[in-house]
Amino acid sequence: MFIAHRPPFTFMCALLLAATVSTGAAESALSAPDASATGVSASASSDIIELLEQTGALLEWDEFTRTGVLWSGLDSISFAAGESIAVANFDELLRVEPIIYDRGRLRVPRETFSVLADRLGRRADPVRLRPVKAIVIDPGHGGRDPGTFRSLTVDGETITYYEKDIVLEMGRYLKAELSKLLDGPEIHLTRESDVYLPLKERTEFAHALRDDPLDNVLFVSLHVNASPLPWTDARGVEIYYLPATQRRQVLEEEIAATLEPEVSSILNDLKEEEYTVESVLMGKAVLDAIARDLPDTPIERGVRVANFFVVREARMPSILIETGFINNRQDLELLATSEYRRELAAAIASGIAAYVRDFEQLQ
Numbered sequence: 001m002f003i004a005h006r007p008p009f010t011f012m013c014a015l016l017l018a019a020t021v022s023t024g025a026a027e028s029a030l031s032a033p034d035a036s037a038t039g040v041s042a043s044a045s046s047d048i049i050e051l052l053e054q055t056g057a058l059l060e061w062d063e064f065t066r067t068g069v070l071w072s073g074l075d076s077i078s079f080a081a082g083e084s085i086a087v088a089n090f091d092e093l094l095r096v097e098p099i100i101y102d103r104g105r106l107r108v109p110r111e112t113f114s115v116l117a118d119r120l121g122r123r124a125d126p127v128r129l130r131p132v133k134a135i136v137i138d139p140g141h142g143g144r145d146p147g148t149f150r151s152l153t154v155d156g157e158t159i160t161y162y163e164k165d166i167v168l169e170m171g172r173y174l175k176a177e178l179s180k181l182l183d184g185p186e187i188h189l190t191r192e193s194d195v196y197l198p199l200k201e202r203t204e205f206a207h208a209l210r211d212d213p214l215d216n217v218l219f220v221s222l223h224v225n226a227s228p229l230p231w232t233d234a235r236g237v238e239i240y241y242l243p244a245t246q247r248r249q250v251l252e253e254e255i256a257a258t259l260e261p262e263v264s265s266i267l268n269d270l271k272e273e274e275y276t277v278e279s280v281l282m283g284k285a286v287l288d289a290i291a292r293d294l295p296d297t298p299i300e301r302g303v304r305v306a307n308f309f310v311v312r313e314a315r316m317p318s319i320l321i322e323t324g325f326i327n328n329r330q331d332l333e334l335l336a337t338s339e340y341r342r343e344l345a346a347a348i349a350s351g352i353a354a355y356v357r358d359f360e361q362l363q
């Protein structure tokens with residue numbers, strides 16, 4: 001979804017006209033010539049679509065008036081086909097080789113292309129109306145707490161696989177993948193090595209990343225499932241979140257202290273509701289991505305409710321991903337390999353990235 005606070009189109013046109021007149025540029029006030037009239041050859045110009053692809057800008061085009069606005073974030077460049085003047089941000093004149101309208105296509109002369117690409121490229125990031133400041137990846141357990149474990153014997157060799165190692169490597173891959181997919185948020189791991197980290201420190205680490213108490217931080221905990229049996233037929237990925245009713249007070253104390261108790265209680269309810277909704281949306285996006293990218297991995301459809309400490313204490317949208325069952329042989333054979341850890345991390349990353357992009361575009 002693209003949202004921008006833009007003036008009505010007629011207002012833009014009026015500004016464009018005013019700009020043209022005020023410079024007294026006679027050549028630009030004349031009729032809009034087409035490609036054949038100007039002799040601009042196709043090789044010296046590019047389709048405007050290339051400019052949009054290169055800069056990430058969006059084009060608002062009026063076929064009737066043959067005027068357009070290129071949007072890059074909240075920055076704009078207004079132009080009319082055949083005119084040698086464009087207007088940046090509705091007030092700055094740019095002298096350009098005219099953009100030519102030719103049989104339904106807009107062709108941008110090479111020189112104009114580089115001027116516009118330079119301008120639009122400077123702030124070509126999509127509008128982040130609700131930026132996510134950070135994403136915290138929390139590989140469960142660590143150090144003296146190995147989590148769940150099972151052994152596999154392959155070719156006479158028995159190896160024991162520990163949850164703490166599986167989720168640490170997966171967490172590292174997840175961080176690398178998210179860093180590739182998202183420019184905006186900082187990506188952090190609660191632990192980078194095989195160290196013991198109390199649960200409280202994991203969520204406190206996430207809270208401490210906020211400069212402002214209202215900064216958006218997301219929390220993703222990685223674990224490996226185990227059923228009470230030695231081995232099980234149950235397999236696949238499950239995602240958990242905490243329902244609003246079980247959430248502790250989520251409003252930051254710093255803010256709550258400045259409010260009347262009733263106001264703080266209402267805001268707290270809203271915040272709980274928001275975190276719950278956002279957690280479920282994030283969980284669904286991850287499940288969708290796994291279903292799409294790893295169709296052989298069974299997933300528990302629907303995001304499930306649970307009262308895990310890390311999701312309870314994370315006063316932010318938070319999910320806990322059970323990445324598979326250690327006591328299912330098929331799952332364990334997959335989880336035992338770096339290849340699968342990387343594949344699953346990549347799918348999780350693409351789900352989180354899709355969720356973050358949606359989150360940031362909504363007010």
Ligand SMILES: [Zn+2]
Pocket residue numbers: 140141147148163222223224
């Ligand atoms: Zn665990």
